[in-house]
Amino acid sequence: MKVALKIWRYESSTGQKALKEYELDAPEEATLLDCLDIVKDRHDGTLAYRKSCRMMICGSCGMRMDGAAVLACNTRMYEIAQAGRVPVISAMGNLPVVKDLVVDMEPFWTKFKAMKPYLQPGFAEPPDGKEYLITQPEMNPIHKESLCINCGCCVSECNAMDSDPEFLGPQALAKGMRFVGDPRDHATVERLEEYSGQHGIWECTRCYFCNERCPKGVDPRDAIAKLGAEAVRLGVDRDMGARHAKWFVTSAKTTGWLRETELVPKTQGIVRSLKDTGFAIGLARKGKVPSPFPPHVAKDVDESRALYDLVKAQGRDGASGIVQGEKALAALDHGVHGADRDPYGPGSFPRPYLPGEEAAP
Numbered sequence: 001m002k003v004a005l006k007i008w009r010y011e012s013s014t015g016q017k018a019l020k021e022y023e024l025d026a027p028e029e030a031t032l033l034d035c036l037d038i039v040k041d042r043h044d045g046t047l048a049y050r051k052s053c054r055m056m057i058c059g060s061c062g063m064r065m066d067g068a069a070v071l072a073c074n075t076r077m078y079e080i081a082q083a084g085r086v087p088v089i090s091a092m093g094n095l096p097v098v099k100d101l102v103v104d105m106e107p108f109w110t111k112f113k114a115m116k117p118y119l120q121p122g123f124a125e126p127p128d129g130k131e132y133l134i135t136q137p138e139m140n141p142i143h144k145e146s147l148c149i150n151c152g153c154c155v156s157e158c159n160a161m162d163s164d165p166e167f168l169g170p171q172a173l174a175k176g177m178r179f180v181g182d183p184r185d186h187a188t189v190e191r192l193e194e195y196s197g198q199h200g201i202w203e204c205t206r207c208y209f210c211n212e213r214c215p216k217g218v219d220p221r222d223a224i225a226k227l228g229a230e231a232v233r234l235g236v237d238r239d240m241g242a243r244h245a246k247w248f249v250t251s252a253k254t255t256g257w258l259r260e261t262e263l264v265p266k267t268q269g270i271v272r273s274l275k276d277t278g279f280a281i282g283l284a285r286k287g288k289v290p291s292p293f294p295p296h297v298a299k300d301v302d303e304s305r306a307l308y309d310l311v312k313a314q315g316r317d318g319a320s321g322i323v324q325g326e327k328a329l330a331a332l333d334h335g336v337h338g339a340d341r342d343p344y345g346p347g348s349f350p351r352p353y354l355p356g357e358e359a360a361p
């Protein structure tokens, strides 16, 4: 098939940048990565990009196609070529570009290391001196987070990192949840304290782009929501983001309304709110401040209170109360029907369903 690509070429040592178009012959099953290989082999050997496994495992080939992050080895070109589209390929966002499609991953790995991505068991070694065993049900809450291949596609599209490059970001925070949710790790509160600071959990703008672009179904935004819920559950709630979230709950439970006028002092504290009085008056003059006297209790407040009681009765405080994205649920909807399909014994990681097999009830 005939494939046409436009590729942003960039050379950091000179700052030169150019959009170059390439036309090539490729087999119908070719991926974007195969096409880049053809460009490099037959058209322009100076093209720079990263790759290794070619099968969505190593996380090396993250880049942008038409402005959205993809894994090149997971992007089929057939439909694109058939539609006559000429996609624009560029380096990932939110990381410095070194050359063409290669970005400097150092800031990414610095944040990754800041999460202390290793178990801190805090107790004696297992009696047999081997492994800390864990069952599959205990692993399920962090199954998604464990799937991350550190490709950076989520980081590339993160809104919050765009405005604050110091924000820990979706990949690092998802990794944090992988350890916060692991029952073998005994540094949960310490981790939550660290992740709740400036540039941490509460800086996420909830744009959900990371969930949308993650090729492995990690759903980093869900992981961040779980971290926030765990922080509040364990009393790690000094950050304004945590206080903001808590007031939403209190306000809905007590009156059924979101009492926005009280939201600011409840979130920022009285002293800081007073400092913002001039700003608030300016907003009020422009009609952007809600009435300070909303109806005190909503007519159907009982429904709101019943919902609160239901969640409490179910014991769904913390991470277990976070509703997972649909993609995540689909990713978890695999398993075994019985011992005959559990080749490594009870509690072992089940294999995914194959096409035509039924999902577990």
Ligand code: SF4
Pocket (backbone or CB within 6 Å): 154, 157, 158, 159, 160, 161, 169, 170, 203, 204, 205, 206, 207, 208, 209, 210, 211, 220, 221, 224
């Ligand atoms: S949801 Fe949060 S972490 Fe994810 S991309 Fe948006 S701002 Fe970044």
Ligand code: SF4
Pocket (backbone or CB within 6 Å): 147, 148, 149, 150, 151, 152, 153, 154, 155, 170, 171, 174, 213, 214, 215, 216, 217, 218, 219, 220
């Ligand atoms: S969370 Fe997903 S998109 Fe982000 S680095 Fe991990 S695998 Fe890649």
Ligand code: FES
Pocket (backbone or CB within 6 Å): 050, 051, 052, 053, 054, 055, 056, 057, 058, 059, 060, 061, 062, 071, 072, 073, 074
């Ligand atoms: S080459 Fe390894 S994930 Fe694409």
